[in-house]
Amino acid sequence: MHESPRPAASANPDDPLLSADLAPEDRAYLADHALKKPLRVLDIWALGVGAVITGEYFGWNLGLNGNGPVAMLIASLVVCLLYLTWVLALSELSVAMPFAGGPLAYGRRAVDPSLGFVMGWSMYLECQFATIATALATGGYIAFLLNPDHPDPHVQVWAALGTVAVFLVLHIWGVKEQSAAMVWMTYGAILGLVIFWVAAATHFSWDRIWTHPLLPAAKGWKSVLDAVPYALWWLVIIETVALAAEEAHEPQRTIPRGLVWAQLTLIVLVVLTWLFACGAMDSQEIAVTVRDGREEPVNYPLAKIIRAIPVGRSKLLVYGFGGIALFGMIASYHGMVFGTSRQTFAMGRAGYLPGFLGSVHATRRTPVASLLATSFITAACVVANLRFPNAIAVAVLVSTLTALIWYILAMGCLFVLRRREPALFGRYRTPVHRVLPVTVVLLSAFAAYVYSGIDVKVIPLTALLYAIALIWFWFFAHGKLRKAAPEELTARQSTPGLDEPNP
């Protein structure tokens, strides 16, 4: 799969590895495992918005259950601030270490391979579970389109599997081709939201938003805390863009500009979607539906709202919106596949996961093995959804919880590296230099803390996934790390004492 050496890794004069004193076999290994660098600001913006825009279409609405619209708004703005500060702080790390391994590289360089593995694994779990949730939700929207009154769970699963297969092929095809598709899908997803806002505005009432009391009497401010884990779904996964740094042209400018513009776009989308959704329908009905005397989560909230309001009597609007909404789902699915596959690729390339995951296609330079492996896991979980109807809620919560874990760890790495290697951050420095990363840590800790109070118990599942991974790392991978992988190489350059045989 990788017989064709190409000098891609050293083609860029700003490549941090260019100055490395490499052995010929290490240089050959890097060249053989290198990605192209075609991404510019528009591509990064599209990747950021597209990866996250699914959050506007489903998932967030579960936070309205028992909490009301005002609590959801406060939780959403807290999350918007968390992500705005997070992408800026992440840009500093991402530009300093523009590798597909992202968090793996940060933890590896700041502390040691164990932390690198934990951070890389966290991001893998975040992306993998988000991919599963989004594939299922895409299938849910398709099932809704085919039968709005009684969406068939089997149709949902088959449609989700079709999505997995189509995007596997597209990703194997090539990163530039994906990026062009991503830009157009992102435009389509935003158009879908605009159609929703206009339709929902025809049935808008402030009384549904500014309720009396503002917060549910039984819960008070606790309702804000309960809404936070679901509000995270608005914006989680935007950090997959950091993984694109290895494939970005001029990453020191492309990554921060693309990320900031993407984040600002998303904040506008979040507020307007919340406003028009909650203004058009009672918030409790947006969150859950009662079927056979049981409450079930609503997996296609915007379509449900459109169908319920008077303008939704038009079949053209219902089916037109449902069709365009698919752009939102598949745009995000596309970005999540990017994140999942790049993380497993980087961890395989560096020896933290089985080595075959780190191979790239000889001519297209895409990580085929990692794409196949992660798509297979997604497909298996999609099929398992037939037995676990709460799969989407669980996947959303595991994804957001594992995300928060590595956000906090990444900020720790930033502080360690700023003190130990200030020259590393010469190409980009985040604004509000000290307070901003501290804010990220505190807001992430706040968001992680509220998981202890929600109904869906995801902490044991998440802990199990970390335990399995750590057993793998300590007993099988720890002694087999590849010194020639970019994440390993730069870590060893920075700390020469580490350049010794692995234990």
Added chain:
Amino acid sequence: MNRRAREQPVGSSGSGLLLVLEYVTGCVLVLVVLALACLTLAAYVPKIDWGLTEAQQVVGILGLLTAGLALVSIVALLHTRRRT
């Protein structure tokens, strides 16, 4: 990277206005964190009297969060603009 970009790192503080904005933004972020601490306390000890109605508290925290978002956005955009 082109020569112009090499001369000044992206994100380095360039003007006095930017420094002032960064300082104000930092203060607002600290206030947001303090407000969230109060919110958490109010969630678990609802009988605390803060001297404000619920509506005033909601408007206050929404205003603080909006100010934080606006300031961080402005500072971030100024930081990522192409310098001449």
